[in-house]
Amino acid sequence: DGGITQSPKYLFRKEGQNVTLSCEQNLNHDAMYWYRQDPGQGLRLIYYSQIVNDFQKGDIAEGYSVSREKKESFPLTVTSAQKNPTAFYLCASSFRGTVQETQYFGPGTRLLVL
Amino acid sequence: RKEVEQDPGPFNVPEGATVAFNCTYSNSASQSFFWYRQDCRKEPKLLMSVYSSGNEDGRFTAQLNRASQYISLLIRDSKLSDSATYLCVVNEDAGNNRKLIWGLGTSLGVNP
Secondary structure (H helix, E strand, C coil), X not given: CCCEEEECCEEEXXXXXXXXXXXXXXCCCCEEEEEEECCCCCCEEEEEEEECCEEEECCCXXXXXXXXXXXXXXXXXXXXXXXXXXXXXXXEEECCCCCCCCCEECCXXXXXXX | CCCEEECCCCEEEECCCCXXXXXXXXXXCCCXXXXXXXXXXXXXXXXXXXXXXXXXXXXXXXXEECCCCEEEEEECXXXXXXXXXXXXXXXXXXXXXXXXXXXXXXXXXXXX
């Protein structure tokens, strides 16, 4: 089945710890995105990537880092510099990355701070 | 003014009812518009794109009003399974090919 997978479904972070959220897609899409969703707020873009080995900051990139070494994979690291990391993290992909395209989402990862 | 505004609801309607949501956007240069559906604690999924001439998909009809800068979603013959949050999505600027602005969503509950 084609689609986007994210793991883990739930993740707990201790103070001062970096954690990495996985996102994999087998849709052969060029573009991939990371969003954060908080209660009472719309989806906010953290990072996006149009092509392997290239990525751009979104609106709230501070405290996060990404890599795009393979077309299928776009992991997100939440660093200790992110002071309020508790949120629902959604990874998405689209065919080429233009705004006319549908974005397909993974099931999300819920990150909680201990 | 927020870039994309939606009435958060909740809208509670009986099965079989017709319900309509509006979404206003602030950037007159926006070119792409979508409605996504998000079930509780799940990921968003595309419901339909919104075209200038309006478009229909079964019980769902989407309209765009550029003069007043809003899009609408009409759901006819509501089903229990239509209960969800409906997200309005607009591209930020005609010159920016990669940025979408997401509304906070309108919550719909369909009751038996």
